[in-house]
Every structure is written in structure tokens, then in C-alpha cells.
Amino acid sequence: MSFIISTQAELLKTKRTSSFWLPITGAAFIPLMLFISFFAGDDASKAAVLKDPWTKYLSMGWELFCVLLLPMYIILVSTLITQIEYRNNSWKQVFASPQSLGNIFFSKFLTVHVIIIFCFLLFNFFMILAAVLANVFNPKFTFLSSNINWQTLLQLNLKTYIAALGIIAVQFWVSLRFKNFIVPLGIGVALVIIAIVAMAAQVVHIYKYPYSFPILTYDFMQKKNRPFLENHELNSIGYFIFFTLIGFLDMKLRKEKG
Amino acid sequence: MTSTAIIKTIGLTYYFNKNHKTLDNINLEVQRGSIYGFLGPNGAGKTTTLRLLLGLLKKQQGSIQVFGKEFDQHRIECLKHIGSLIEQPSLYGHLTAKENLEIYRKIYGTSKDRIGFVLQLVGLEATGKKKAKQFSLGMKQRLSIAIALLHNPELLILDEPTNGLDPNGIIETRELVKKLNRENGVTIIVSSHMLTEVERMATHVGIIHKGKLLFEGTLPELQNLKNRQSFIQIDTSNNNAALSLLAEHGAQNTNGYVVLPFKEKTITAAINKKLVEQHIDVYLLQPKQNDLEQLFIDITSDN
Numbered sequence: 269m270s271f272i273i274s275t276q277a278e279l280l281k282t283k284r285t286s287s288f289w290l291p292i293t294g295a296a297f298i299p300l301m302l303f304i305s306f307f308a309g310d311d312a313s314k315a316a317v318l319k320d321p322w323t324k325y326l327s328m329g330w331e332l333f334c335v336l337l338l339p340m341y342i343i344l345v346s347t348l349i350t351q352i353e354y355r356n357n358s359w360k361q362v363f364a365s366p367q368s369l370g371n372i373f374f375s376k377f378l379t380v381h382v383i384i385i386f387c388f389l390l391f392n393f394f395m396i397l398a399a400v401l402a403n404v405f406n407p408k409f410t411f412l413s414s415n416i417n418w419q420t421l422l423q424l425n426l427k428t429y430i431a432a433l434g435i436i437a438v439q440f441w442v443s444l445r446f447k448n449f450i451v452p453l454g455i456g457v458a459l460v461i462i463a464i465v466a467m468a469a470q471v472v473h474i475y476k477y478p479y480s481f482p483i484l485t486y487d488f489m490q491k492k493n494r495p496f497l498e499n500h501e502l503n504s505i506g507y508f509i510f511f512t513l514i515g516f517l518d519m520k521l522r523k524e525k526g
Numbered sequence: 527m528t529s530t531a532i533i534k535t536i537g538l539t540y541y542f543n544k545n546h547k548t549l550d551n552i553n554l555e556v557q558r559g560s561i562y563g564f565l566g567p568n569g570a571g572k573t574t575t576l577r578l579l580l581g582l583l584k585k586q587q588g589s590i591q592v593f594g595k596e597f598d599q600h601r602i603e604c605l606k607h608i609g610s611l612i613e614q615p616s617l618y619g620h621l622t623a624k625e626n627l628e629i630y631r632k633i634y635g636t637s638k639d640r641i642g643f644v645l646q647l648v649g650l651e652a653t654g655k656k657k658a659k660q661f662s663l664g665m666k667q668r669l670s671i672a673i674a675l676l677h678n679p680e681l682l683i684l685d686e687p688t689n690g691l692d693p694n695g696i697i698e699t700r701e702l703v704k705k706l707n708r709e710n711g712v713t714i715i716v717s718s719h720m721l722t723e724v725e726r727m728a729t730h731v732g733i734i735h736k737g738k739l740l741f742e743g744t745l746p747e748l749q750n751l752k753n754r755q756s757f758i759q760i761d762t763s764n765n766n767a768a769l770s771l772l773a774e775h776g777a778q779n780t781n782g783y784v785v786l787p788f789k790e791k792t793i794t795a796a797i798n799k800k801l802v803e804q805h806i807d808v809y810l811l812q813p814k815q816n817d818l819e820q821l822f823i824d825i826t827s828d829n
Binding site: 273274276277280281283284285352355356357358359360361363364365366367368522523524525526 | 577580581582583584602603605606608610612613614615616617618619620621625628629630632633634635657673
């Protein structure tokens with residue numbers, strides 16, 4: 269019960285911060301680009317006239333989402349949520365209020381997840397909206413006459429989220445650790461770039477590196493007959509548990525709070 | 527009614543680094559219903575002590591009892607009844623006064639009407655949609671006090687609440703502290719580096735310097751200490767003669783005056799008589815008190 273209250277308080281704190289606009293702009297960016305490219309004669313417009321346009325179109329969007337947007341978004345949201353306290357010098361008030369350290373840590377962590385999930389939902393919505401709208405403007409497109417494979421889409425959402433759990437835990441920890449927001453931002457961006465380079469170079473140990481997990485999930489979703497959870501997704505859960513614990517202990521054992 | 531300690535620390539010692547004791551064996555006792563002025567120059571260890579009391583610093587040595595319970599083991603229970611304002615205001619700048627209070631209202635589980643009540647108490651009821659970051663420092667400080675008061679705490683810990691306020695703000699804060707103590711029976715610990723400030727509102731005083739608690743007692747006790755340090759200031763037609771004449775009383779030349787310790791009125795009269803009998807004209811003879819400022823300097827410069 270007290271955890272729910274702490275979380276409600278956390279959500280209240282995000283009011284009027286960019287945590288509202290960030291998911292909207294973040295989620296709308298790729299669909300908007302694709303929407304524009306429908307009319308620019310690019311790949312998207314070729315996909316739009318296929319017999320099954322959704323599969324190709326959605327995969328184009330999700331690739332961009334998994335490679336760059338989602339990791340960057342996680343970095344920004346984690347920083348944003350923890351910076352609310354740092355920026356306002358309010359950690360001390362939080363720690364001097366009657367909340368358990370567990371509630372303080374996990375209510376913030378949950379808030380980060382809620383905002384990321386919000387972004388997932390919006391991304392799905394905007395992706396479909398962009399295609400439907402494009403079809404309305406251009407009747408030659410086949411979106412309206414074809415079906416979306418909801419099951420695959422749901423699976424893609426779920427697996428991508430699981431693949432992102434490792435990044436979320438690491439970023440939340442470093443964001444909580446450092447008062448200067450440049451640090452978690454810099455660390456995050458560097459780790460994302462390493463992931464992209466490692467993917468391109470096809471490094472063998474990529475399955476152990478959390479920042480590449482969403483890309484891997486995207487890749488595996490293009491293949492048929494895969495297990496429900498890939499190895500790297502299990503690794504992601506492992507990283508998630510490990511770094512969540514590290515983050516919590518780090519906060520709990522800190523000599524100086526606030 | 528027996529006076530009970532609402533806060534008691536025993537042998538509280540704290541090191542920020544190995545070689546330097548920030549707090550050295552602090553034995554604090556704050557009585558229920560008192561306004562405890564926690565006095566000390568900047569860097570004396572006031573904030574460190576208060577942070578320890580709130581659990582913002584991890585205790586290293588000694589024990590802290592709040593409401594008669596070990597703070598470590600009853601952190602949440604204790605914090606439920608403590609309101610605090612530590613150093614500069616910690617407000618969410620992007621939120622209004624009401625929204626700031628709403629966050630803590632949820633956490634403390636207090637009724638909604640408390641928000642209006644505390645806003646009125648600190649005179650911020652008309653700030654409407656104005657965001658906290660647009661507030662003046664005085665308003666921010668008052669809103670912070672409102673947050674500290676929201677859950678009607680038994681104990682209020684205010685760390686330099688008048689810091690950075692204009693004279694009006696200082697007076698308002700002082701009056702608010704007194705009113706809360708008088709009308710609601712809130713025990714208040716208020717730290718300050720200004721003696722006059724503490725003198726004007728506190729019932730009890732603790733003086734801390736370089737991590738050591740040099741004095742703890744009631745305000746009258748502090749005044750007594752002050753009386754003990756009173757002296758007589760004399761100016762005469764021949765101060766040198768007067769000096770040697772009064773040598774047995776411990777007379778000294780200070781700033782061109784003859785100064786000697788004050789003991790009793792009768793002795794003052796005897797001294798005057800003695801001077802006159804020796805044909806020394808007395809221009810000035812007055813008992814003077816070391817004012818608290820002086821005492822404060824004395825107390826803190828001894829160590």
C-alpha cells in the first residue's frame with residue numbers, strides 16, 4: 269500500500285516535466301519519418317503497396333526503434349526522473365520523509381518503467397496511425413485492406429521490452445548514482461554506440477552485452493521457429509535483476525543521503 | 527508534568543574523513559515542548575548533527591534516541607512525526623505550492639484540508655498557478671516550512687530557516703516558530719549562526735563549536751553564565767593611579783578604561799568610595815555585561 273502511495277507521489281512529480289512530451293515526441297518520430305517517406309518514393313512507399321504491407325512496414329519502424337530510439341529514450345527517461353530530485357535539491361526531503369528506502373528506490377524505478385511502457389504504447393499507436401493516414405491520402409496503398417498480425421506485434425513488443433530491461437537497470441543505477449546528468453547521459457550514449465559498432469562488426473560476445481539486446485531481438489523476430497525467449501533475453505532478465513540489486517544496495521549503503 | 531527528552535544523543539561522533547572529527551562526542555538533549563536554539567558558527571557541525579538526527583547521514587558512533595526510541599531501528603516511525611527543513615529549500619520548481627504539498631500529503635497520508643491550512647499559516651494561499659521556481663527566496667523558505675508542517679509533526683527541525691531572508695522574513699519566521707510552539711506545542715530545533723536570532727526565540731540553547739557541544743541549557747542558564755562574566759568599567763581623572771589602587775580587585779587597562787570583574791553591588795560602591803577618598807575623580811563607573819555576542823565569541827574562542 270505504501271509502495272503505491274510512493275509511486276503516486278513519484279508520478280505527481282513528473283507533472284509538467286518533459287517526461288510527458290518525451291514519450292510523445294520519441295514515439296512519434298519514427299512513424300512521422302515513415303509517413304513522410306511514403307510520399308517520397310522510398311522503401312516505405314514500396315512496402316505500402318505490397319500484398320502484406322504491415323509486416324514490412326512495421327519491421328522498418330521497429331528496426332529503427334530497437335537500434336537507436338529505444339536505448340536513447342531509456343537513457344533520457346532514467347536521467348530525467350532522477351534529475352527531478354537532484355535539480356531541485358530535494359533528495360534530502362525525500363529521505364527525511366517516512367518512506368522505506370525500498371519504496372523510495374522502487375517507486376522511482378517503477379515510474380521509469382511506466383514512462384517507457386507509455387512510449388511503447390504510443391509508438392505502436394503512431395505506427396499504425398501513420399500507415400492508416402497514408403492510406404487515406406493514397407488509396408493505392410494496401411494497409412486498409414490488409415490485416416495486422418497482432419500476435420507477432422504483441423510478441424515483438426513484449427520481447428523488445430524484456431530485451432531492454434538490462435539497459436533500464438544499468439541506466440537507472442548510473443542516473444541515481446551521479447548528480448551531474450552528463451555522466452549517465454555520456455555513459456549511456458557511449459554504450460549504445462559500442463552496441464551499434466559491435467553489431468556491425470558482428471562481435472561474438474554480443475549476446476552478453478545488454479545495450480545490443482533490443483537489436484538482437486529485432487533480428488531474431490525476422491526469423492521463423494524461434495523459442496519464445498532467446499538467450500540474450502534471458503541474459504537481459506539476469507542483468508536486470510543484478511543491476512537493480514546493485515543500484516538499490518548502492519543507494520542503501522551510501523553514507524550521505526540527499 | 528515531567529519534562530521528557532524528545533531527542534537524546536549520546537556520544538555522537540562523526541568523521542567525514544579519518545583525520546578530522548566533524549562531531550566529537552555530542553550529547554544533546556532536547557526537551558519536549560521547547561524551542562531549542564542550536565547555535566554555532568558556520569562549519570561548527572550543526573547541519574551534520576541535524577542530518578544525523580534525520581538519518582540523512584549514516585551514524586558512525588554514539589546513539590540517537592528520538593521520541594524515546596532508537597532512531598536506527600524505528601526510522602520510519604520516527605520520521606512520521608518529524609518535519610524538517612535542511613539548508614536550502616528542496617522544492618519541485620516545476621510544480622505549484624499546492625502540488626508540492628500534495629506530493630508530501632500523499633506520503634504522510636494527511637487529510638486534504640491540511641494543504642489549505644498550512645498554506646494559510648505561511649501566507650502562501652494566493653500563489654495559485656505560480657510555480658515554485660518563480661517564488662522569491664522568502665516564499666520558497668515559507669513553502670518549505672509549510673511542507674515541514676504539513677503532517678502536524680511533534681518535532682520540527684529547522685536548519686538555518688532565516689538564512690537569506692530579508693529582515694521582514696526573519697521576523698515572520700521567528701514569530702511563526704514561536705506561534706507553533708505556543709499554540710500547537712510543537713517542539714522545535716532551530717539552528718542558527720546568529721546569537722541574537724536564537725536569543726529571541728529559543729527557550730533552550732545548545733552551543734556547538736568545532737564539533738563539540740560547549741554549552742547546553744535553558745536561556746536563563748545562559749544568561750546566568752553571562753552574568754558571571756560581567757565587569758565594571760571605570761573612567762577617572764587618573765586612570766593609572768586607579769589601576770594600581772584597584773590592583774587587588776583585578777583591575778586591568780582595557781581600551782583606555784579601567785576594567786575589573788563585577789562581583790556585587792556593595793563592592794562596586796566600595797570601589798567608588800576608595801577612588802574618591804584618594805582624590806581621584808570618577809567620571810564613569812558602570813557595571814557592564816558581556817553581551818551574548820561577546821559570550822559567544824568567548825565560549826567559542828576558548829577551544
